[in-house]
Amino acid sequence: MRERLVAAFVSLAVALVAFYAIPRSYDIAADIRAAENRKIERSIDLMALLLPEHDESGTITDAYLAGLLNQEERLEYTAADGSLVAAAGAALPELPSNIVMSRTLPDGSAITLARSGDFVEARVTRELTDLAVLGLGLLAVAVAAGLVMARFMARPFLELARLAKRLGSGGFEDRIPRFRVPEADGIGRALQSSSLALKDMLRREREFASNASHQLRTPLTALRLEIEDLTLRRDTPPGIAEDLGRALREVDRLNQAVSDLLDLARNQRMAAGTGTDLAEIAAGAVTRWRPAAAGQGRLLEARLPDSLPAPVPKGPVQQILDVLIDNALKHGQGTVTVRAADAGTHLSLTVADAGPRPAGDIFHRHVTDGTGEGIGLALAGELAESIGCHLGLATARKTSFILKLPIPVPARTASSAGQELTIS
Incomplete structure (x- = not known):
């Protein structure tokens, strides 16, 4: 903005100087001659x-x-018979710009007075040089004025940009300073109004997330106690007790998912886990989803190393895998394959199927019918970002989702390069 304002001032000054100086230079030259x-x-x-x-x-x-005589003049006096009586001044070169005048006296004699054209043109040059110096001085003043005005005009907009950046990072401003520039002041008031509205909306959303979490945890806790009580009863058959144990673990996983989603709703970065085994997480997800895949007549396979430690929390990775496998079963085709690998610069979890690669921004929320369709992939992408990972699509023609995770620090463990295990 400052550069454009300075350029505008200089352009205006150049135009004014040109419109004044060029015609004026012709007038000065004509007036001197x-x-x-x-x-x-x-x-x-x-x-x-x-x-x-x-x-x-x-x-x-x-x-x-x-x-x-004056400077640079030549005077000649000629008798009536045309003979030269007297002359003064140096002989002038033959120039079109020389000024030459003659007068005939009553006795028939004549006088001729001439002035050098070079002398006249030198005077014209001096006057035009003074005019050019004046024009350059005006341009210098215009540049200085442009810099001052640009700084004055740009300061409130730079301050607004800083405040807008703070607003984007969650720093809501209760009071934004007033500016003497009307346009900037209008933007500032609109920014303050938006800041207050966003602050109120975020407060209400966090309250809703907290209330929803509390309301969900209460029945989940009661359900867990009921299942645990049924598991511990003496009259519960061993097979039923085993099924109840699996249900109890799913309730615990659901309770952890509620906590993770609450942290995500509060815009909190989830703390990195230590010792999380991606191979174990992926194997557990395949085991959970295999009955659903079999019910659709489809295969769910896993190609995993013996162990693949990652510095990420377990819960969000489980939820991301659940979303990707569920999406593959609903919208994909053929066999669904889950892979985990060390790619050298990062760790990767891949969920692929034989369906064509989807087009468009599939990680953008686009709920249209109230069923929740369109939320899953967007939620998975947000969960990945919250733990410092990245979820995207591979460039292959078939559908292949890749979750990229950081490598453990200080170094990869030797077990990450272990033999690949195939679960089918």
Whole structure:
């Protein structure tokens, strides 16, 4: 903005100087030449009155004529018969710009007065140089004024940009300063209004997330206690107790998912886990989803190393895998394959199927019918970002989702390069 304001000031100054200086330079040159012509004309008229008196006394000599001359002039006195009586001043070069005038005296003699065109043009050059210096001075003043005005005009907008950046990072401003620039002041008031509205909306959303979490945890806790009680009863058959144990673990996983989603709703970055085994998480997800895949007549396979530690929390990775496998079963085709690998620069979890690669921004929320369709992939992407990972689509023609995770620090463990295990 500052550069554009300075450029505008300089352009305006250049235009004004050009519109004034160019016509003025022609006027100055014409006025100087006209003044020199008038000066020569007055001088020769005066000499036409003086020389006849001195001609009668015979005192017209070269020295006498030299006393009548100005700078860069040539004066000649010619008798009636055309002979040169006296002359003063250096001979002038033949130039079109020379000013030459002659007068014929009553006795038939004549005087000729000439001024050098170079002298006249030198005077014109000096005047135009002064004009050019004045124009450059005006341009310098315009640049200085442009810099001052640009700084004055840009300061409130730079402050607004800083405040807008803080607003984008969650720093809501209760009071934004007023500015003397009306446009900036209008933007500031609109920004303050938006800041207050966003602050209130975020407060209400966090309250809703907290309330929803509390309301969900209460029945989940009661359900867990009921299942645990049924598991511990003596009259519960062992097979039923085993099924109840699996249900109990799913309730615990659901409770952890509620906590993770609450942290995500509060815009909190989930703490990195230590010792999380991606191979174990992926194997557990395949085991959970295999009955659903079999019910659709489809295969769910896993190709995993023996162990693949990652510095990420377990819960969000489980939820991301659940979303990706569920999406593959709902919208994909053929066999669903889950892979985990060390790619050198990062760790990767891949969920692929034989369906065509989806087009468009599939990680953007686009709920349209109230069923929740369109939320899953967007939620998975947000969960990945919250734990410092990235979820995206591979460039292959078939559908292949890749979750990229950081490598453990300080170094990869040797077990991450272990033999790949295939679960089918």
